[in-house]
Every structure is written in C-alpha cells, then in structure tokens.
Amino acid sequence: MTMDTVITGLGTVSPAGLGVEAYWEALVEGRTLIAPIPDFDTEGFHVHLGGKVPGFDPYDHIEGRFVVQTDAFTRFALVAAEEALRDSGVDTSVDPYATGALICSGAGGVEFGQREIEALWSEGPDRVGPYQSIAWFYAASTGQVSIRNGLKGMCGVLVTDEPGMLDALGQSARTLRRGTSSMLVGGAEAPIGSPFSLACQVGSEVLSPGVDPTTAYVPFTEGATGHVPAEGAAVALVERADVARERGARIRAVVAGQASTFGGVGVFDPGGEGLLWAARQAMERAGVSPEEVDVVFADAVGLPKADADEVATIRRLFPKGVAVTAPKTGFGRAYAGAGALDVAAAVLSLEHRIIPPTPHVLDAPFGLDLVVRVPRPARPRTALVLSRGMGGANSAVVLKHPEHA
C-alpha cells in the first residue's frame, strides 16, 4: 500500500517555546531544554527534571471560553493546530465537512483533574466544576480543535504512548482515501504540570532520577538511566496529494509509508522484533530500499535494554549503516507528543537539509552512526521515524522530501 498523503502544514508547542521556527532553532543548536520541574516540589517522586513549555499563558493565545474548559494538553493542541492550519493555507470554512481531526493523547487532562479533585476533597462535590466532565478526557483535544476551527469531518483519538502520531498518519491516509480532503493530526501532552500527573508515571520505572539536565537523559550510553518526561504538542495538516497539488499548496513532506506492530504488554518491545517488522513494512509500503533511507529518527528510550534492542534493529535494517539522530534528548519525551515532535523534526530536517544532533550524548556508540555534538549538513531525501510505547506498541513512518517522492 503506497500512500499519497502529504504534509502541508506544521505546528509545534515544545520546551523550545511556541512555533516550528523556535523548535527547529533549538534542535539545530542541540540546546538543553531540560530543567528542574518548576510547578511543585518533586521531593519523593524520584523524578526531578522535565522539559516544560516555557512561559505559556493560554490567555495570550486562546479565547477565554476555551481556556476555562481545557487542560494544558488541549491548549497546546489548540495552539499547534492553529499554526498548522495557518501554515497550510487551507480554508476550512469552504467545506467544514472536508477536514477532520485526530489528536493523540496518552495521559489526558490530569492537571485539570487534580484541581477538581482538590476541590472535591476540600470543599465537597458541589465544588467540582462541570467542565471536569470533558477537560480530562483523552478526546478533548480532538474535540476542541474541531470546535474552535469549525471542523466537521471525520474525527478520532488514539490513546497511546509515543507511537500515536505515527499511527495517526497511517489512519489519516485511509481516511483521506475515503474522501476527506484534509486532516489535522497530532499528539499533545502535559504530563508534568501537577503532582498527580507525575505520580501517574513514576510507577513505570522508566524515568530518569537524574538531577543534572546534561546527563539525566543519555540514551545509547553507559550512563543511560531512563528518560526525562516532557510536555508539548505537534500537529500536522495532512491532505491528499492531488488535493494539495490542485490548490497549489506548498508540500512540506510526503508521508510515504507507515506500519504498526505490538511487541508485548508493559514493556518496550523486547528484542526489537516488533520495531523491526514495523520499520520493514513501512519501508516496503513506501517503496524505499535501505540504501534510500538517509536518516533515522530513533526512539531513544534511554534504558540499556531498550536502547540495545533499538541499535540491533537499526543495524539489521541498515547493514551498510545509516545516519541516526534523537533530538528529543535535548528536551525529553512528551509521550503522545513525542512521536509528533519527532515527525515535525524529521520534516524540518528534510526541508533544511541538516540532521540535528542528539544533545548530551557526547560520542556515538559502537556500531551506530549517531549524529552527536553538532548538526550534520546532509541532503536527506528520505527519513525513517521509529517509535515505541511503554505499553508495547511500535510504529514506523517513512517521510520523503517532496522533490524526491
């Protein structure tokens, strides 16, 4: 199954700030965006660092009526979706039924929920606001993005860890083939804004206990002790290639192939078999050989076993070697937002002809051409993005530069 889906709009809210430009600038610099979690005392959590979106006042970007009824993860989705839509130039008012939305979430609106539960316990059930009924919900971002932009096309939500965005790209390709003209697809997450949010994650034992932002999240190294959680969102406007061409849109990247597998419950795909299968299938669907892939955006969990499995997978896929990067080590893993931010990074890498480095990892491990320390000028035409979720899901997507699709 070859795909005829193209990305014509991109929006991000990340620890680098608002907008794709700020995100790309930080990636190329390999900037450290990891810092102590600022909003509450993390003593007792065994997790102290995070990648936080800096200085985000929702009232600067979103109408008050949306602010009062949304959790932070939905606000990030709204802002990223607005950028993606503007970037694409699609006028959704022409036919509201022609555009859909699919925004992934792994944690939902826990921060909003904590506030309402505090009200419940301190003042009683009458103090729980009615918007609790919708704000915590995983589908809240899809719903609010649809409402705010007047979209009436197909909508959905994938409740996932990191692979969500990659899966969403695959799903949207099928939706577009059935007649929808365009879709806003993305992932949004706000998992470090409240003690309850963080408490929901510490049991997973995959988060780094480190307190030094430059050494806490260093996958593929002997110092790997897990990853740093982050918040943020990325949204892409995808549309059918023929629709995009007809309206003269700027095509930012072609979504050439995608595949998903499931590797096992409660673990990151032991052995890497599931990830390997997903990657091979995505490449086959895209019609690209290993020699044609110029860069791999690695999952980079930061746990020794998972890292070793991923290195083995990449070596089996590319026996002759391939450039590999994991820019997320500069700011952390934003769960469902992480895959989305990786897809955005891959699109920008193809566009700018630069492979951003893997911050904080100082040397490439044996047998892996990891881009470290400085960005690598290149002419990547095809990128492979790999992703695993802690629930065992794997996903891979092949993105192509439009001139080489």
Next chain:
Amino acid sequence: MSQRNITIEELVELVSICAGVRTDVATASTSTFEELGVDSLGVLGIIAEIERRVGRKLGPDAELVPSPTALIAFVAEGDVVTADGV
C-alpha cells in the same frame, strides 16, 4: 448571611469566571447564553456558583433558562420566565 437575588453585574462577572466569556451589562441584558458563547456546561457552572451565593438549590429547571435576564428572574421568582425571546 446569604443574599437573596443576583444582579446583572454579578452575572456578567460569573459569565467571565465560570465560562471564560467576557461581556458587559448591556450585551448580557439583551443576549441569550448561546449568543454570548456560553455553552450548557458553562451555564451549569454559573448556576452552581449562584446557588452558593444565594444559599439554596435552584433545582433542575434552572439550567433550562435561555439567557442572563431569564436566570436573574428565575433566581428571584423560582420560575422559568422568558421575555421577548431573551
């Protein structure tokens, strides 16, 4: 001691706090909640806050009132009143 009624000025404030919609007395007096952009959950939140201020429950019919002026009348009369469609 609880107050007995609410004023349009108070309601303008509650519309902002509970539903995130900024309005003024003149607009609120002549608009429905829908016209103001206050959705049904927003109305529920406003009613809950009024119930706290007046110290009594307004009952399930309260959420059926279509507009700020009708809600003020409802708090005063305990009945759904609609005047001139507002």
